[in-house]
Amino acid sequence: MLIGITGGIGSGKTTVAKLFAAYKNVTVYYADLEAKKLMNTSEVIRKKLIREFGEKAYDTNGLNRAFLANIVFKDKEKLTNLNEIVHPEVYKHLTNFIEEHKDKEYILYENAILFENGSDKICDKIITVTAPHEVKIQRVIERDKTTREEVLHRMKNQWSDIKKKLQSHYVIVNENLNTVKENVKNIHNKLTEK
Structure with a gap:
């Protein structure tokens, strides 16, 4: 069973995913x-990104994330182009991951x-993680050392x-850790009911 977990930037979906990962019969992609x-290891992606964004897409350290972020987060069309280059390779990788972990609940x-x-279409159920708007903004500013405007x-x-x-089956509001843990436990129990 493939369960999608999503949420806007700063919602804490990765933190919530790690709580699910603590269960031994579950794995997280x-x-x-x-x-x-x-984006750093695939030659297919590298060539396409350089073709789309120029030589500055990569530097001596690999992917030039700051350069790309500066372009794509200000231009929806460029963001779409980036996703169209990266997503098919990630999907292939995910397909292999699913095959390798088919023993999991x-x-x-x-x-x-x-x-x-459009990845929601391959999921059996979907969990959305949310948090108050200002909380999300502050989390991202602190995490990415960026500006409110960015x-x-x-x-x-x-x-x-x-x-x-x-469009989700479950919603977790990520504000209070104890409440989040309780929600994760309840959702896990529902997903593993026989």
Whole structure:
């Protein structure tokens, strides 16, 4: 069973996914993390990104994330182009991951743009993680050492929480850790009911 877990930037979906990962019969595929790895290791992606964004897409350290972020978070079309280059390779990688972990009760598929890139269609159930707007902004400013303006730019390119919640089977509000842990336990129990 493939369970999608998503949420807007700063919602804490990775933190929530790690709580699910604590159950021994569950594994998590972190799409953002795997995409970053693939963008540095896949020759297919590298060639396409250089063709689309120029030689500055990579520097001596690998992917030039700051350069790309500066372009794609201000231009929706460029963001779409980036996703169209990276997503097919991530999907192939995910398919192999699912095959390798088919012994698990379920695989949690953590993806920030689950709905935006159509990945919700391959999921059996979907969990959306939300948090208050200002909390999300502060989390991202602290985590990425960025500005409020940059965070708001990124948020504009994602679906609203309301739109995501309407298409989800479960919603977790990530504000109080004890409540979140209780929600994770309840959802896990429902997903593993025989």
